[in-house]
Amino acid sequence: MTSRTRWAEKRFHAFCSVAMIAAISVVTPAPVAAQEGASLIRDTEIEEILHRDADPLFDAAGLDSKTVRILLVGDKSLNAFATQGLMLGLNTGLILQTETPNQLKGVIAHETGHLAGGHPSRSGEMMRAGLTPMILTMGLGVLAALAGAPDAGAVLLGNASYFGTLGALGYSRDQESRADQAAAGFLEATGQSGRGLVEFFDNFRYQEVFDQARRFAYFRSHPLSSERIETLRSRVERQPHYDAVDSPADLAEHQIMKAKLEGFINPQTALMKYKETDRGFPARYARAIAYYQMKEPDRALALIDGLLADNANNPYLWELKGQILFEFNRVEQAEAPQRRSVELKPDAPLLRINLGQTLIGQKDPAKVEEGVLELKRALLNDSDNAVTWRLLAQAYDTQGKDGAARLATAEQYFSMGAPQEARVFAMRARELLTKDTPEWRRATDIVLASRPSNQDLKDLAKEGATQSVFHN
Numbered sequence: 001m002t003s004r005t006r007w008a009e010k011r012f013h014a015f016c017s018v019a020m021i022a023a024i025s026v027v028t029p030a031p032v033a034a035q036e037g038a039s040l041i042r043d044t045e046i047e048e049i050l051h052r053d054a055d056p057l058f059d060a061a062g063l064d065s066k067t068v069r070i071l072l073v074g075d076k077s078l079n080a081f082a083t084q085g086l087m088l089g090l091n092t093g094l095i096l097q098t099e100t101p102n103q104l105k106g107v108i109a110h111e112t113g114h115l116a117g118g119h120p121s122r123s124g125e126m127m128r129a130g131l132t133p134m135i136l137t138m139g140l141g142v143l144a145a146l147a148g149a150p151d152a153g154a155v156l157l158g159n160a161s162y163f164g165t166l167g168a169l170g171y172s173r174d175q176e177s178r179a180d181q182a183a184a185g186f187l188e189a190t191g192q193s194g195r196g197l198v199e200f201f202d203n204f205r206y207q208e209v210f211d212q213a214r215r216f217a218y219f220r221s222h223p224l225s226s227e228r229i230e231t232l233r234s235r236v237e238r239q240p241h242y243d244a245v246d247s248p249a250d251l252a253e254h255q256i257m258k259a260k261l262e263g264f265i266n267p268q269t270a271l272m273k274y275k276e277t278d279r280g281f282p283a284r285y286a287r288a289i290a291y292y293q294m295k296e297p298d299r300a301l302a303l304i305d306g307l308l309a310d311n312a313n314n315p316y317l318w319e320l321k322g323q324i325l326f327e328f329n330r331v332e333q334a335e336a337p338q339r340r341s342v343e344l345k346p347d348a349p350l351l352r353i354n355l356g357q358t359l360i361g362q363k364d365p366a367k368v369e370e371g372v373l374e375l376k377r378a379l380l381n382d383s384d385n386a387v388t389w390r391l392l393a394q395a396y397d398t399q400g401k402d403g404a405a406r407l408a409t410a411e412q413y414f415s416m417g418a419p420q421e422a423r424v425f426a427m428r429a430r431e432l433l434t435k436d437t438p439e440w441r442r443a444t445d446i447v448l449a450s451r452p453s454n455q456d457l458k459d460l461a462k463e464g465a466t467q468s469v470f471h472n
């Protein structure tokens with residue numbers, strides 16, 4: 001089984017593949033070699049590093065950094081994209097190709113230039129493809145939440161090709177040069193050098209000579225030319241912060257992020273790249289993850305325990321330890337490390353979901369009850385997470401709460417943007433729940449918001465149920 005398939009089968013974990021996104025080749029005009037379906041990855045540690053890199057640039061661009069979502073796309077090809085609805089997508093392949101934080105920040109600044117310049121929304125191609133309303137209404141929950149739900153994955157495939165489409169939409173040369181210039185401005189405004197962006201382009205300059213089909217996706221959509229690189233170079237060299245360098249903290253985080261990605265995505269490569277003789281934190285971290293991915297949990301756990309001896313307050317090491325134990329069927333042993341990760345980082349919903357999953361996976365009714373509470377807490381910060389709803393449904397089934405379970409399943413589909421399924425489960429929940437309770441009203445609201453049939457509406461009207469929506 002490939003690691004990607006394994007990911008898809010996993011339940012929710014710190015680092016999980018979330019959604020099968022249709023291959024980019026589907027929508028690219030040029031004949032591209034078939035790619036594996038890419039998957040969306042959630043990982044608290046990496047998301048935080050990316051936001052620390054990107055948020056100052058978003059702010060400099062006049063965007064509200066709290067509203068820009070960063071999507072980490074598990075795909076080996078080099079690509080990044082910006083979309084309407086303020087989403088910035090970064091392929092893991094691109095992150096791994098950046099040599100320094102400054103290079104990655106340069107690419108992020110360039111994409112931010114497209115976002116701030118409204119370039120994606122100007123694309124006639126996108127409008128023609130009917131993408132705009134989809135993106136605006138979909139919400140990230142569609143993507144953010146599907147690990148381990150094969151049925152959900154099938155629903156998602158219909159939506160997911162849109163992300164491939166977005167990645168393949170080309171910008172004009174004019175938009176490219178404006179995004180470059182904007183990037184230079186954002187980097188300077190945040191006291192950073194534009195050198196990394198030029199270096200990154202220089203590293204892929206040879207792509208210019210390839211015909212369209214052989215170029216990396218990123219350089220198909222963001223056409224590169226010597227002239228473009230030289231124009232950018234002359235601008236950034238004149239900027240006051242041209243000689244600014246990455247801070248030691250930024251360099252360390254970038255190394256950790258790359259080590260983690262390499263370990264998860266390319267475990268064999270990680271073991272070659274990060275030698276046993278390298279006693280540095282990133283190398284040991286990458287090796288631990290690689291062994292875990294290669295189904296050698298004991299080697300992985302020994303490495304993690306070594307890292308924990310020196311870093312007892314690192315929530316992500318505890319998270320990883322709990323994840324490995326859970327996944328290799330040591331569910332009870334997983335509980336303590338997961339509790340520790342939540343104690344150390346109480347505001348991270350993904351860590352709570354792991355703990356909740358472990359608790360509901362045990363027989364003890366008190367633990368199941370506590371697991372339900374953890375999942376509900378996770379939903380407070382991550383309300384459209386379909387995985388959480390799915391786990392809640394599982395917990396309610398264990399507790400024999402049939403109505404609550406079907407309502408949670410309805411919420412799961414609703415958050416995925418799958419109205420048909422949401423409606424069916426919400427109708428079922430209404431039959432099982434006590435009339436006029438908040439849960440029953442919520443089920444009614446889901447039916448009404450999920451393209452109800454005329455018959456559904458007649459049934460609801462007969463009961464006066466529509467009041468909950470129209471008269472609140």
Ligand SMILES: [Zn+2]
Pocket residue numbers: 110114171175176179221222
């Ligand atoms: Zn571009």
